[in-house]
Amino acid sequence: MTFQLDTQKIKDFVEKNGAYTYRRRANTYVLPLPTRKPERAKFENGYVAIVGATLRVLDGENLEYEKNDDSIDSIIDGGKFDSAETEEMFKLFIENELKDIENSTITRVEHFKNIPFIDHKDEKKGEIGFFHFFYDLYIRDNEEDFQEIFSELKSEDLLSEIIRISVEKESKSFVRKYKMLFPGLKEQFLQDVRTLASNPAFLIQHFADLALHYTFIAMAQIVIQTNKITFAQTDKLHRIVFLNMSEKGSKRRDFYNEGLRLLREEIRTFFAHEHTLNVLGNNTFIQDGNWFYKDYADFFEKQGPDAQTEFIQSIYYWINEEYVLYFPSTQRITYEGQDLQTAFRDLYDTLRKNVKEEINSRYSVAFETIATRFYRKAGGSLGNILALNLDQIIALIAVSVGPRGNQLELNKLWIELEVRGVFFDKYSKEEVVKILDNLNYLDKKSDSGDAQYVKAIL
Incomplete structure (x- = not known):
């Protein structure tokens, strides 16, 4: 078996009327975002x-x-x-x-x-x-x-x-x-729906909200982790910080750099990853589809260094001898023993430079539409902020605590929310505690914060 990019397959994939087209969704499906x-x-x-x-x-x-x-x-x-x-x-x-x-x-x-x-x-x-x-x-x-x-x-x-x-x-x-990259999220969603089913009326009211939330978190995590190339983590969610709609924000807060601003930067040229992964999928050894960068890293770890080197060399050959025919100004990159992470990064950077800006713009706007439609808080001079409204917070806390009769230690609530993709800074946590206290969902065993429990909402 050879371990190379298949140049003829790639040509058939990208070429239309003799011109290079930035196609996707042939070998790997990444995100459900249109470019039209x-x-x-x-x-x-x-x-x-x-x-x-x-x-x-x-x-x-x-x-x-x-x-x-x-x-x-x-x-x-x-x-x-x-x-x-x-x-x-x-x-x-x-x-x-x-x-x-x-x-x-x-x-x-x-x-x-x-x-x-x-x-x-x-x-x-x-x-x-x-x-x-x-x-x-x-x-x-x-x-x-x-x-x-x-x-x-x-x-x-x-x-x-x-x-x-x-x-x-x-x-x-x-x-x-599409392929689920985060098995923990998938199992958590199933568990949360089971929990909601213990209160059918609550499920009817919040099931769509929960489905939306898990969709958005999966999309955001796919973007962030794919940008890490082979260093992607599928067993740990990247920190995305939310605010509460009832809060006032400031640039000194965690959400400012780790919320919507972060996602906007991560998605800005992400379309090139969709195309890059589909180019990589045209090779001599894949039998199935939907391989991401980490899948190649795991595969070649088992195949050994010689197979990996052969594949890496074929990437640089394709850039220098094939891609350059469509874009003559492309900078050639000499193979000097680069590892897989570097080779993928070089391929992505090379392809990214010729993606039309209107494609990047429409693609990123499609992603931001779902963020601002459901999680937008107007922050004045801070711009739009990623925030949760009261219904969203209550629904997530409800499934975190569990069915009627359960209680959850307050300090463990933040861990449960993070498992579901929601991270708060200390000020937002204080605001959530106020909300729970006002709604009588907080059981104070003593004056100690460690002894406070969140009551079941369902």
Whole structure:
């Protein structure tokens, strides 16, 4: 076996009408972010449309919600009414109830399935992209677990029965696109949904918020860790500092440099990583897809130094002899025994220089859209700040503490939140304590801070 980039495969991948194109999503899927503005998901109806699609697919139904008006008519025809007026009133009631559900008025778990994607052709593509990302990362490998959780929460009321009848089952399966890099996050999400299920009303209110939160944290961590190339950590989350919406900030606080400013800098030229990883995937030895830099490092650690050297040399050969044909001003880089980290960095830097700025801009704006749509706090001269509102904080604390009857030592709450991707500085922690105290969720065993416990919220 040879361990090289396949120059012909790369040529077939990048070349279009003799010109170099910065393609992606052939060998590795990284983030569900478009580079075309019309396809950007704006989440005008929140994240509930992605949750609705998830529950439909879990139940073997269509990805997209399609209301079957004939089924409502057949139910009406089979009913017994004392007058035509009563029949018409009942039909109007059902239609209005279904319309309310489609507008996100959800009172039962199965109502989620009647939430459609946005009625805009291009933006719908963006929402469907987020569905695939969320489903692949958090649901796919645990489908039976989630099916069991939600089947136990289903109702038997008439409206729910009509909803079940009014959809057409479809056994279509979706090929995996994205790979979960953080197994701890995936298992934590499953555990949190199980915890939420102990209080169905709370789950209905906060499930979409929780799904959104885990999506955003996964995206942010993928960006930060991929930027580390082979030094990426998949068993430890990078520190991303949030503020509380109720707080005032200052440049001296941790959030200023470790919050939204950090993410903006990390995403600024990240599109080049998507392309670089897909170029690397055109090699002579990969049988499956979705390899990130760390996957190559782990692979060559097992293959030995000779195989790694052969691969590294092929990277520099491709830069110096192939890529330069498309971009003659490319600086050639002599192979002088560079390690894998350096070779990947050189390849990324070389490719990054010729990515059009409008692509970088649209890509990064698509990422910032989800951050500012759901986590934005206006900070005046500080600009936009990454912050959690009260509902988000309560939901995360609720799953951190656990079901009714549980208590969590206050000092351990911060650890539980960090496991879920939320880091606070000491001032934000003090604000959270005030919130918990005001809501009577703090059990003070004594005057000692170590003896304080957070009560169960569920």
